[in-house]
Amino acid sequence: MPPQPSNGTRASNSPVPTPFKPSHPFTATDSQIDSQAAIRYWSSIPPTNTGVLGGYPQVSRADLQGSANFLTKLKRKSFHYKNGHRLPRVVDCGAGIGRVTLGFLANVAEVVDIVEPVEQLTKVVTEGEEFTELRERGRVGDIWNVGLEDWVPPDGRKYDLIWNQWCLGQLTDKQLEGYLGKSKRWVRKGGWIVVKENMSTEPRGQDVFDEVDSSVTRADEKFRDIFEKAGLRIVATELQRGMPKEIYPVRCYALQPEAWEEDEVEDEEE
Numbered sequence: 602m603p604p605q606p607s608n609g610t611r612a613s614n615s616p617v618p619t620p621f622k623p624s625h626p627f628t629a630t631d632s633q634i635d636s637q638a639a640i641r642y643w644s645s646i647p648p649t650n651t652g653v654l655g656g657y658p659q660v661s662r663a664d665l666q667g668s669a670n671f672l673t674k675l676k677r678k679s680f681h682y683k684n685g686h687r688l689p690r691v692v693d694c695g696a697g698i699g700r701v702t703l704g705f706l707a708n709v710a711e712v713v714d715i716v717e718p719v720e721q722l723t724k725v726v727t728e729g730e731e732f733t734e735l736r737e738r739g740r741v742g743d744i745w746n747v748g749l750e751d752w753v754p755p756d757g758r759k760y761d762l763i764w765n766q767w768c769l770g771q772l773t774d775k776q777l778e779g780y781l782g783k784s785k786r787w788v789r790k791g792g793w794i795v796v797k798e799n800m801s802t803e804p805r806g807q808d809v810f811d812e813v814d815s816s817v818t819r820a821d822e823k824f825r826d827i828f829e830k831a832g833l834r835i836v837a838t839e840l841q842r843g844m845p846k847e848i849y850p851v852r853c854y855a856l857q858p859e860a861w862e863e864d865e866v867e868d869e870e871e
């Protein structure tokens with residue numbers, strides 16, 4: 602689910618915008634997700650910023666800068682991490698062609714792992730020239746071509762940051778709750794799980810199904826409900842600035858387990 606217009610049309614690689622079809626009132630929106638159709642769509646796009654950003658490559662710069670600022674603020678309030686020091690290990694989830702890795706995560710972390718189901722897209726990371734230096738320096742870690750609902754990192758692996766951007770709409774509500782619930786165990790004490798996604802602007806807070814990539818755009822309330830069910834609390838949240846007016850608002854949430862193993866809590870919601 603890349604950036605996309607909130608008025609029911611969608612810039613995709615198709616020359617014809619897809620009309621918005623409201624869900625049937627008695628059908629859970631996420632029940633319309635067809636993961637095979639989603640993979641077919643993401644396998645058919647060009648492996649470029651335009652492809653992964655649904656025809657809005659121009660938002661990448663503001664997006665990456667916004668993410669860097671968000672992390673700086675998190676680190677400023679942290680007892681565990683200092684600005685000016687790279688995080689030891691992070692993971693880019695639903696990474697596509699590694700746009701977020703290249704433009705943001707590699708600047709703030711020593712090693713970036715990647716989870717992305719479509720191998721054609723991660724070929725940009727494994728073979729592309731723009732990643733040569735990172736690869737040669739061993740700063741691209743493990744790459745898993747699998748959906749987040751099925752991903753399990755190696756035993757004992759801990760991440761300082763688990764970054765999920767513009768991909769969680771591919772999971773059903775139950776899958777998302779299950780994935781986030783598991784990922785609590787994979788975040789190092791003091792680290793963060795970040796969710797950066799489009800927000801539904803439907804008047805009654807409904808989620809919206811997107812038939813182009815078979816994903817859902819969730820409302821803020823739905824995300825908060827899922828985080829709570831997964832045992833995560835929001836330690837910071839903000840809207841991405843500098844996005845075109847016609848696209849859905851984009852919100853970042855930094856999450857931590859409700860209780861760390863040693864029962865430690867930190868930071869407050871802004």
Ligand SMILES: C[S@@+](CC[C@H](N)C(=O)[O-])C[C@H]1O[C@@H](n2cnc3c(N)ncnc32)[C@H](O)[C@@H]1O
Pocket residue numbers: 602603604636639640643653654655694695696697698699700701716717718719722747748749750766767768771772
């Ligand atoms: C809009 S793109 C975003 C890519 C990247 N996060 C970015 O911001 O540039 C959505 C990505 O989600 C991936 N995706 C599809 N199904 C997924 C799943 N079940 N789990 C994780 N990622 C998935 C797609 O293959 C695609 O690369």
